[in-house]
Amino acid sequence: MNEQRSTVRPKIEPISEPKRFVPQAYVSAEALSPFSSEKLARLLRAEAGKAGTSALLAPELNRRKEPLEALPLDTMNMVGLLDKSGQKVALVRAGTLLYQVRVGNYLGQNYGRVTRINETEITLREIVQDASGEWIERPATLQLQEGTRK
Template identity: 60%
Template sequence: MMLDIQRFDIAAPRFAGVVLMALLTTVLSACGGSSEEDLSAWMKNERARVRPSIKPIPAPVKFVPESYDVADEMDPFSGERLAAILRGAQVNPLLNSALVEPELQRRKEPLESFPLDNMSMVGSLDKKGQAVALINVNGLLYQVRKGNYLGQNFGKVMEITETEVVLREIVQDATGEWTERTASLLLQEEAN
């Protein structure tokens, strides 16, 4: 009886392999039962069921050019306009240069080489009764007093408070005239 058990143990893996092959053949034959005709019929039905809706392209809008109504006026880029501005400056050159002439004659200060937008007020001090503003420019700290110059528009410090530096700048307007304007640097507090 011992021999029969050994035969069964040896035959069991072979039998399992045969059963597995038969099962795979059955599964594969079931998959192979559908043909290309079935697939084509299904695709045809799906295409017939789904109808895309395509909106028509609108007709192009006709371009209507605008008329240029200022042709009679002086061209802003013409030499005549520049000549008119220069004639105005030559008529009264003392008034035009009275503001800027003293600024051109004095020695430039270091903070005049930076635009005012690159500066920020980070604090203020009181040194011997005189207000001093602390100005940060590109990571460097400068002490500024009343009468110093800041920015690239001849900005003279007129007043320093705990929260603000008030400047008088001299700039050219659209006609080329030099005019004064007030600018200020406000205290910038760092957000933690």
């Protein structure tokens, strides 16, 4: 066995020379980093300066905020309905407090304006940003919660 090993030589091709590394100069060293918060701030300022970008949002920014706009919509419950002088008034519980809500009032943190109130739900129109950053209207509802007591 040892005799065979000593007589048989495997044929191995020589390894080619490694390629020479040529360094490239980095020319964007002084440019703004794509991950910089400064770059994001510049883009947001430019976007805010465009006319018509926030046509839906502009009227909402110039009005006084209502108390229920400080809370997320999912923390509120519709617990009842009143009829005051022929106008429907919904009773909304937020935490331990009870609020009277009419058509035209605002709820939630997405500029949700009450558009309709009936016996079983409050219908709202919210203004939210879509994936592309455009402001769009989105319907939302707050259902009557029977038997909710805290």
